Every structure is written in structure tokens, then in C-alpha cells.
Amino acid sequence: MQFLDEASITVIAGHGGNGSLSFRREKYVARGGPDGGDGGDGGSVYLVADDHLNTLIDFRYQPRYRAEVGLGGSGRNKTGASGSDLYVKVPRGTTVIDEETEQIIGDLTSPGETLLVATGGRRGLGNTRFKSSTNRAPRKTTPGGDGEERRLRLQLKLLADVALLGLPNAGKSTFVRAVSAAQPKVANYPFTTLVPSLGVVRLDSETAFVVADIPGLIEGAAEGAGLGTRFLRHLSRARLLLHLVDAAPLDGSDPLASVALIEAELAAYSASLAELPVVLALNKADLLPAEEAEALRERLQSSYPDRDVFVISAATKAGVEPLLWKLAESLLEPVSEEELEARADLRARIARDVRDRSAQERNARSSERRAAQEDEDDDFGAEVIEVRDD
Ligand SMILES: Nc1nc2c(ncn2[C@@H]2O[C@H](COP(=O)(O)OP(=O)(O)OP(=O)(O)O)[C@@H](O)[C@H]2O)c(=O)[nH]1
Ligand SMILES: [Mg+2]
Known part of the structure; x- marks a missing residue:
């Protein structure tokens, strides 16, 4: 599930300031020497990796970046x-490519890392610089x-940043359509979504922030029921x-x-994946009287006192806005x-779990294949269909 966000920008460094042509003019000094100062260097443009940004959307609205010019000497x-x-x-994670040469200029991977992308113009020299024993009054x-x-x-x-979780038909894809420009398929039957997709909110x-629409999970998914859990590695x-x-399941x-x-x-x-913070949202509230939805919310809240519980309708967008702000707040809070260390540790444990899981699943698949092969050898004519989820 790798989605590429792209933007083209123009970066323009500042022009260097011109050197000045000037001679001393003072009372009683007939022919003053040169005193034209140098210009200032032009400003350069740097890119800097920032952990608070997570998409390149803003660059579509503002595609030009200009550093200050150096001023002339006097x-x-x-x-x-x-x-x-x-x-x-x-x-963070942005790759920078020169559009003309198609060469990668650099990757900004750690927070605060900077990359020089346009060098400021050098300062011009004032005429003082050109004074010599043979030329006392340079005009250069x-x-x-x-x-x-x-x-x-x-x-x-x-x-x-945020992954959706829920039973098939809970309204996950409807939610992603409601909050982003992404258009995952929505339908009134389970397992409509077969592969994860992303939307920018x-x-x-x-x-x-970025939300992932995920296929529904069902009982026994960890053992392979329904679509299984393979996509959870994403x-x-x-x-x-x-x-x-679903607050009103059929x-x-x-x-x-x-x-x-x-x-x-x-x-x-x-x-470890289950240790991630969870926000709960009762969806399809439009199908229930408000009091019933509220009663459900209270029951859910008392079962999960530490979690935020929202009541929403992805279809009408009622209640969606406060939920989105809550998510954004949790993601951005300092x-x-x-x-930070605890999070890094959790991420490492999740990555390990995911690796172990994938290895187990690969083994399971290959032994299934072996079994099927043996069946074939036994002339049972079993057909093996490989299903890929990406
Ligand atoms: N009335 C009502 N219907 C909704 C709401 N949200 C989703 N639905 C309907 O519920 C059905 C399932 O919605 P989806 O968004 O496809 O559900 P999903 O969770 O993505 O389902 P899977 O991809 O199968 O896991 C569709 O018919 C939607 O129109 C809601 O807030 N109110
Ligand atoms: Mg779906």
C-alpha cells in the first residue's frame, strides 16, 4: 500500500547585491580614494524535514519559493x-528530484534534516577591492x-496515520469517501473492500492526516477466515x-x-498492534433514534472508559467533524x-510481529500448496488458486 504524493515546486535563491562604485568625498580632501562597499550575498533556499507535516498538498497551492536578495554595497x-x-x-520522508536532470538531489529522512536546493548569488565587489599601487582610483x-x-x-x-478497523459493512469505505477525496468502493454487502487504500483528510x-481504508475483519480472521489478516501488515x-x-446492524x-x-x-x-491507541465510533447513527444512539454510546463508553467514543453517520456526515479534529489533535499533540521512545519501541515490536506473522503465513501457504500438490498427485484434481492482496 504505497501511495505516492507528488508536487512540483520552483525554488529561487536570492540574487547577490552589486558592488558599489564610490569615492571618498570629504572636506579638504581633494581626491578621496575608492570607498565602494561589497554587496551582500543572496539568500539560499533549503528544504527542512518537519514531523508535523504528512502530505505534500500545500505545495500544490504554493509552488514558488524565493529567498531574499542581497542588497547592494554603498x-x-x-x-x-x-x-x-x-x-x-x-x-519527513520526502524525496527531492531535480526536474530538469531527473536526478535525486536528496532524501529528507530525519527530523530537522536540511537540504540545500538553491544557492544564493555571490556578493558583487565594490571598487575598494580593486585599488592597487598602479590604480588608485579604480572604477571597476x-x-x-x-x-x-x-x-x-x-x-x-x-x-x-490512522487506520480504520471494523466488521465488513460497518461503513469504513463510506467514511473514507466522506472525509477525503479518495473514492473506495461502497456497497451493501460484506467484503466490498478487498485491498487497503488511503485518503488524505x-x-x-x-x-x-492520512487514513487507511481496510478490508473488514470477521471472527476467526486471525486464522484466515474471510479475507484473513494479511492486510494488517500495512x-x-x-x-x-x-x-x-455499525450502530444498527441488520x-x-x-x-x-x-x-x-x-x-x-x-x-x-x-x-503489539492492539496496543495502539483506539478511538471508537458508532456509525450509521442516522438509522437510530438519537436517544438509542446515545444509550449505546454510554454502554460502549463504560466498557471502554479510557477511550474516546463518538457517534457519527458517515452517510450524512453528522458528528464526523468533531471526530476528525479529535484524531488530528491526538496525532499532533506534542x-x-x-x-517518543515508548512509541519507537512499540513500532519496533509491531514490525517484529508483522514479520513473524508474514513468515507464518508464507509457511502455511506453502504447506497448503504442498498438500494440494499431493492431492493432485493422488489425482483428486484439486485446483489451487493463489490470492494476492497487493
Ligand atoms: N444509513 C447509513 N448507511 C451507511 C452509513 N455508512 C455506510 N452505510 C452503508 O453501509 C453499507 C456498507 O458500507 P461500506 O462503506 O461499503 O462498508 P465497509 O465497512 O467499507 O465494508 P467492507 O469493505 O465490506 O468491509 C453501504 O450500503 C453504505 O451505504 C451510514 O452512516 N448510514
Ligand atoms: Mg469497504
């Missing part, structure tokens, strides 16, 4: 002010150099789980029981060093 040997450098924040100066200008292509592998100019980078529950089952079922399947797949 008389009395005054040097012109240098132009300030410009630091453009990009999400040099102009400031051009700032570099480049077209860059930024690429970012989108990773899900934009809340305001500074707040965006969640190994998610930081939050949003568990959607089969009349208890939504609380479905929550417990999904949680059990998740834990059976990976105990955290302590210890918390």
Missing part, C-alpha cells in the same frame, strides 16, 4: 545586507551573482486505530459484542522524550 565601504536564507518545511566593480533557480519534484510515500491549511506504521462499529447483533470481537481478532494477529 559608499564609505558599507557592505550591503545579505539576503536571509529561506527554509521550506517538507514532510562586479555585479552580484544570480541566485540559482530550480524546478523540483517532491515525492512522498504516504503512510497511514484535510482539516485546515495546517492540519492534514498498518504497521499507523499511529492510531479508528474502530468503526442482523440485530449487539454492537458491543462486535467491538469485542474485532479487538480479539486484532490482538490475535498482533498483541509528546515527551519518554513517550
Whole structure:
């Protein structure tokens, strides 16, 4: 599930300031020497990796970035002010490609890492610089150099910040359609979604995150029932789980029981994945009287006192906005060093679980194949169909 977010931008470094042509003019000094100062250097453009950004959407709205020019020098040997450098924040994980040469200029992988993408023009020299024993009154100066200008292509592998979880038909894909531009298929039957997909949720100019639509889980999924749990490996980078529950299931089952079922399947797949923070949302509230939905919410809340529980309708979008802000807030809230370490540790454990799981599944598949092969040898004519989930 690798989605590429792309944007093209132009970065323009500042022109260097021109050197000045000037001679001293003072009372009683007939022929003053040269005193033209140098210009200032032009500002450069740098990209800097920032953990608070997670998409390249903003660059579509603002594609040009210009650093300050250096100012010209002046008389009395005054040097012109240098132009300030410009630091453009990009999400961590951004790859930077020169559009002209198609060459990768660099990858911004660690937070705070910077990459010089356009060098400021050099300062021009004032005529003072050209004074010599043979030329006491030089009229020569040099102009400031051009700032570099480049077209860059930024690429970012989108990773899900929030992953949806729930039974088939809970309304996960409907939710993703409601909150992002992504258009996963929605239909009134289970297992409509067969592979995960991603959507970017934009809340305001500074707040965006990525949600993953996931195939439904069912009882026994960890043992391979339904679509199994293989696609859960795509969640190994998610930081939050949003568990959607059908508040008015057609089969009349208890939504609380479905929550417990999904949680059990998740834990059976990976105990560490199940440690991720979970936000619960009762969906399809439009199908219930408000009091009933509220009563359900209260029951769910008392079973899971530490979790946020929302009541929403993905179809009408009622209640969706506060839920999205809650998710954004949890993703962006500043955290302590210890918390960061704990998260890194959890991520490492999840990655290990996912690796172990994948290895087990591969083994299971190959022994299934062996069994099928033997069947064939026995002339049972079994047909083996390989199903890939990506
Ligand atoms: N009334 C109502 N119907 C909804 C709501 N959300 C989803 N549905 C309907 O529920 C059915 C299933 O929706 P999907 O979004 O496909 O469900 P899903 O969870 O993605 O299902 P799978 O991909 O099979 O796991 C569709 O008929 C939707 O129109 C809602 O808030 N209210
Ligand atoms: Mg779906």
C-alpha cells in the first residue's frame, strides 16, 4: 500500500547585491580614494524535514519559493545586507528530484534534516577591492551573482496515520469517501473492500492526516477466515486505530459484542498492534433514534472508559467533524522524550510481529500448496488458486 504524493515546486535563491562604485568625498580632501562597499550575498533556499507535516498538498497551492536578495554595497565601504536564507518545511520522508536532470538531489529522512536546493548569488565587489599601487582610483566593480533557480519534484510515500478497523459493512469505505477525496468502493454487502487504500483528510491549511481504508475483519480472521489478516501488515506504521462499529446492524447483533470481537481478532494477529491507541465510533447513527444512539454510546463508553467514543453517520456526515479534529489533535499533540521512545519501541515490536506473522503465513501457504500438490498427485484434481492482496 504505497501511495505516492507528488508536487512540483520552483525554488529561487536570492540574487547577490552589486558592488558599489564610490569615492571618498570629504572636506579638504581633494581626491578621496575608492570607498565602494561589497554587496551582500543572496539568500539560499533549503528544504527542512518537519514531523508535523504528512502530505505534500500545500505545495500544490504554493509552488514558488524565493529567498531574499542581497542588497547592494554603498559608499564609505558599507557592505550591503545579505539576503536571509529561506527554509521550506517538507514532510519527513520526502524525496527531492531535480526536474530538469531527473536526478535525486536528496532524501529528507530525519527530523530537522536540511537540504540545500538553491544557492544564493555571490556578493558583487565594490571598487575598494580593486585599488592597487598602479590604480588608485579604480572604477571597476562586479555585479552580484544570480541566485540559482530550480524546478523540483517532491515525492512522498504516504503512510497511514490512522487506520480504520471494523466488521465488513460497518461503513469504513463510506467514511473514507466522506472525509477525503479518495473514492473506495461502497456497497451493501460484506467484503466490498478487498485491498487497503488511503485518503488524505484535510482539516485546515495546517492540519492534514492520512487514513487507511481496510478490508473488514470477521471472527476467526486471525486464522484466515474471510479475507484473513494479511492486510494488517500495512498498518504497521499507523499511529492510531479508528474502530468503526455499525450502530444498527441488520442482523440485530449487539454492537458491543462486535467491538469485542474485532479487538480479539486484532490482538490475535498482533498483541503489539492492539496496543495502539483506539478511538471508537458508532456509525450509521442516522438509522437510530438519537436517544438509542446515545444509550449505546454510554454502554460502549463504560466498557471502554479510557477511550474516546463518538457517534457519527458517515452517510450524512453528522458528528464526523468533531471526530476528525479529535484524531488530528491526538496525532499532533506534542509528546515527551519518554513517550517518543515508548512509541519507537512499540513500532519496533509491531514490525517484529508483522514479520513473524508474514513468515507464518508464507509457511502455511506453502504447506497448503504442498498438500494440494499431493492431492493432485493422488489425482483428486484439486485446483489451487493463489490470492494476492497487493
Ligand atoms: N444509513 C447509513 N448507511 C451507511 C452509513 N455508512 C455506510 N452505510 C452503508 O453501509 C453499507 C456498507 O458500507 P461500506 O462503506 O461499503 O462498508 P465497509 O465497512 O467499507 O465494508 P467492507 O469493505 O465490506 O468491509 C453501504 O450500503 C453504505 O451505504 C451510514 O452512516 N448510514
Ligand atoms: Mg469497504
